[in-house]
Amino acid sequence: MTTTTDLSFIHRFEPATEPGRPPLLLLHGTGGDETDLLPLGRMIAPGSALLSPRGQVLENGAPRFFRRLREGVFDEADVVRRAHELADFVTEARAAYGLAALVAVGFSNGANIAAAVLQLRPEALAGAALLRAMVPLAEPPPVDLTGKPVLILSGAMDPIVPADNAARLAAILMQAGAAVMHQTLPTGHGLSQADVTLTKTWIDQL
Ligand code: MLT
Numbered sequence: 001m002t003t004t005t006d007l008s009f010i011h012r013f014e015p016a017t018e019p020g021r022p023p024l025l026l027l028h029g030t031g032g033d034e035t036d037l038l039p040l041g042r043m044i045a046p047g048s049a050l051l052s053p054r055g056q057v058l059e060n061g062a063p064r065f066f067r068r069l070r071e072g073v074f075d076e077a078d079v080v081r082r083a084h085e086l087a088d089f090v091t092e093a094r095a096a097y098g099l100a101a102l103v104a105v106g107f108s109n110g111a112n113i114a115a116a117v118l119q120l121r122p123e124a125l126a127g128a129a130l131l132r133a134m135v136p137l138a139e140p141p142p143v144d145l146t147g148k149p150v151l152i153l154s155g156a157m158d159p160i161v162p163a164d165n166a167a168r169l170a171a172i173l174m175q176a177g178a179a180v181m182h183q184t185l186p187t188g189h190g191l192s193q194a195d196v197t198l199t200k201t202w203i204d205q206l
Helices: 038-044 076-097 109-120 163-175 193-204
Strands: 011-014 024-027 050-053 057-059 062-064 068-070 102-107 125-131 149-155 179-185
Touching: 011 038, 011 076, 024 038, 024 109, 038 050, 038 102, 038 193, 050 076, 076 109, 102 109, 109 125, 109 163, 125 193, 149 163, 149 193, 163 179, 179 193
Parallel strands: 024 050, 024 102, 102 125, 125 149, 149 179
Antiparallel strands: 011 050, 057 062
16 A cells, blocks of 8 residues: 655655564655655565655756756755755654654665765664765764664766765765665666665665
8 A cells, every 4th residue: 555645745655564674765866756666665675664755856857855066966055955854754754654763775866865864864764775875965064873774885887976986975974883884786877686685685684
């Protein structure tokens, strides 16, 4: 069953079908929407509640979670504003649907906003799987992420995310105390079967 309650983001919500499974916050990439990652969510976390908002920024009609000036160059003031809006939505949705702390699963632009939420509103997330993520904020404020589980999956042939940028993100989150697992897969920007398998294994041991 999918429900949509009137909250601050257009979204889909699928209730849990098994107790005790971590609820997921699914965050799509540029041009996606709230339906995009539901099939992925069902594969990587069968039985979990799924909360999937649509990004509120439009880039030539393509939904995103924050504005960018061009590919890989972000409007950081907008990143900050939108990360807070998303964290507020998470609070609203947890109250509306009675959810435990959410684990974000973000792809590309969705992974980048999830990383920004971790850095700006760490209490909003129990952890995050960041698929093809890059550094969202050049100078993030100090944050304590002690013990927060973070999975970063990068693509060795990714034309959008330079390898050193993904490595820098992993280092920043690790320095803040997060329990970071960073793996680079022999693939590009798109998701592969290995992303599904590794993310499922990571969620299973949360
Ligand atoms: C971004 O803009 O967040 C990244 O460049 C990834 C993308 O959405 O293409």
